[in-house]
Amino acid sequence: VSAPGAAPDAGTLEALRRPEERIDGAAKVTGAAHYAADVARPGMLHARFLASPLAHAEIRSIDVSRALEVPGVQAVLTGEDVRGIRFGRRLQDRPVLCWDRVRFVGDRLAAVAAETVEAAEAAIALIDVELDELPPVLDVDAALAPDAPILHPDPSGYAYLDGERKPVPHLNVQGRLLVERGEPDLDAVFARAARVVEATYRTPMQHSAYLEPHATLVWIDEDDVAHFVSTNKTPFGLRKQLSVATGLPAERFEIDAGYIGGDFGGKGYSVDEWACYFLARATGRPIRAVMRYAEELGQVNVRHAALMRLRTAVDSDGRLLAHEARILLDGGAYAGAKPLPHLSLAGGTATLAGYRVPNVRIEALTVYTNRVPGGHVRTPGEVQALFAGESQLDELALALGEDPLAFRLRNAVREGDAGAAGEQFHEARAIEVLEAAGRAIDWQRPRPAGRGVGIAMSGRHVGAGKFPLRARLHADGRVEIVTALPDQGAGTWQVLRRSLAVAASIDESRVVLNRVPTSGAPFDQGVGGSRTTHLGSQAAADLGRQLREWLEERLPRAVPGVAEGAALRDDAIVGAAGEPLASFDDVVSRLLAVDEPAELSTVYEHAPHGPGEPGDYDFCACAVEVEVDPGTGAVRVTDAVLAVDVGTVVNPVAHRGQLEGGFVFGLGGALLEEMHVEDGAVTTLSLADLKIPSVADVPRLRIVQIPTLEGPGAFGAKMAGELTNAPVGPAVANAVAAASGVRVRELPVTAERVHRGLTGRSADS
């Protein structure tokens, strides 16, 4: 069994190779798992909401008198009832209910609680609202114009959690990341370059498309503690946000995340919880809200659409010399869906994360517009930036008349190199993944007309932070993990179970999970940021080692005459020569016969690396072969390869699912997923219009795993959830260019966009 940083031994690797039986599998397939929408309380009321029909308007009046007359209606709240109360994960800029202004189609104007959903809806329909339309700001360029309407004229009054907000260059900027490296006069560097390519790239608003809609049940108990059953993967985060927004102590809020049915970035941000809390206060009764999918698509949290202007230069040896990128991310009406201190997207500067470029300026701005708030969607920022950067690399290679893979291999980071944004890597595996992907797709093979291959690479950090965990060893041999951490479907709980069991050398089936509300467990950061397997595996493995030590120290009490060298191995007590001495059950039952359960606890901490410090990264290269229909422009992916550097795998089934699922997620973004917006309103309001790929749309896919065992997680684990989706878009666009000569600079690479290029019209207009 390994200590942090050491390679695992053969026995540990064998234990980790066993396909896992998920800790939550039986409950989910039998329907025993209760999601937030399944939970009810006696006397519960149902909440529905009135959303703004306009993208930008002043509220002249709201009349709820007719709504209050609907039988079954118990409360109708408007902005006047919650004036001044705003919410958000970092910056609290979104009103619970708007009282003076609405800033996007979907901004909430009123909330109704009624005995039935139908009564609540009937009441909503009877609320009379008078709005005075204001000129809307519908794109990022317009928002940054010097004379643009300012959407949040006085943000100084907005609460900012944990620290102070950095100043912004324009009031319509939510947050900013800026990387500047090398020579300060970048124009001079470009002027002396051998070749410069400059282009504008776009990616659309996209949705996480989880299966389970957001849902919440809120009630206030006799001690004035507000209980939330909530589809929120960061329960302590929600608790803190509620505490800051209301001015009440955090202990007055109890968050129970329950099971979460899919996340893909979108379940860290809660909307309905807020108005439901005030409805619960107003009525004294439990309030439940379950989002309609149209609300999910139009009112909550979308991937930032991006407008990206890039220029990149090479010297006469074909080496990257300079890179400039201005990444404008459409943050929509509120910044509150974003959790990070800079209020931008951390991946927004990752245009060329795995490449050496000495002179760089990359700016990633999130911008206020009158559209749906932008938040985190799987691999936020990288999906946008990497599409631009990796497309531009191909354009540069083609301009030089060079093979795009050879061009990448010359410029990719090697051990000790920094990436374009100054990233320092513990293990730079760029060359390995590029070469492996090229080999697997048979890069050099001549292909018939209409077919071509493309490649793109991502290098993404493994998240870090703090992870507390507790467990109890019971007299019956069960090991109970106690945590408030939800599992949004990625297999977090199973990571905890297996890591503990393998480190302790006990049978995995002994480990059970007791998920508790926030008051029953120490603070944790929740799920996200590609940190959970890293930190959770370490914390759980530490508990496993503690358990083994606890038991081995007490062996003389439980096994009379036990000799030195006896140990817990493979779920039994064995002597120094490996001879069986006693069963785990017998020993534990003897040791705990009279005592309380043995309590174990740990806090694992791995501070995020600072600027310029080496960090842990996963590398992934995606290579695809496509076929382009010359008549229609339709693109079919005929073959796909992922070459990944993922460290030690803890749960092989879930891990494979993350890599494959990430590819399919990326494929949807590459070829078809695009939320359409008219006058600021999302018009793709069902998954019948906003299609995502199904299994019938998945091409042949092979995964090549680079054998590395040095990740920061227990046993050498890294991350897998936010790795494989980002490079798929640029790989497909690059393959389409190779197959057809058409460069599409806007995702998704739809048939119509390619067709426009084939017929000589601009492909990206």
Place this chain on the structure above:
Amino acid sequence: VTAPAWHRPASVDEAIALLSELGEDGSVVAGATAHTLLRKQGLVSPSAIVDLGAIDGLDGIVLTPDGGLAIGALATLRAVETSPIVRERAPMLAHAVGRVATVRIRNQATLGGNLAHADPAQDPPVILLALDAQVDVAGPDGRRRLPLEDFFVDVFETVLGPAELLTSIVVPPVPATSLVGYEKFLPRTADDYATVSVAARLDVEPDGAVRDARVALGSVASVPMRAAEAEALLRGSSRRDLPIDAVVEAVTAAVDPVDDVRGSAAYKREMAGLWTARLLRRLAAAPPVAA
């Protein structure tokens, strides 16, 4: 305020009586796949739903005396797709019906519901137009039969009165010398609605002369449509030398698509012509029809 009343009449007559009583308040469902989506999106909000699922004997698929097919309105799409007699007598009908959405939907949705829904992006109406299908309608004033072509009025709108039901679909015998095909252009996902779809039927003489022709298209107008001018151009031509350029021009002029998530109107117009041409070329290249 409550959920809509849910009625399950046991016979067509009972359903008609119920609908006559309910007037505009009643909404008919069979498989309810499309209706449920419309309801969830708030596009329909009936106070009463008349569910035809309890009516016996309306899901049969039988041969008619002349060798055609009579398909009960409540036959599921999956039943039509897998029916041995449909596969034998009208294989392209089985094929096109099998292109609808996913097998989960096809197990639930019915052919009658599919037509009465009058969604111009559906597959079955297009192939049925090419096959000269007729529909039987029952209502308070009795029963009538009309050509499918006359059934559709507009998006989600048919000639059915509020108390009328579509009871069966009649497909005339397809001559052994006919060439029939269906193309569904799906650039997004396998389970999507067509960006454009086209069905064609060429009734060919042994010498290759095209005695009669049908060209029908989906997703390109407010209703599933026939391209009459294109049909006229094909009629009297030879399968060895179809006037494809002229047909493409006629189809392109006849269609009236809208911009939506599946493409711009201009793109769909062009694709309607392209897929018609591709389908006709494929049919023309099919093995010669037996004399």
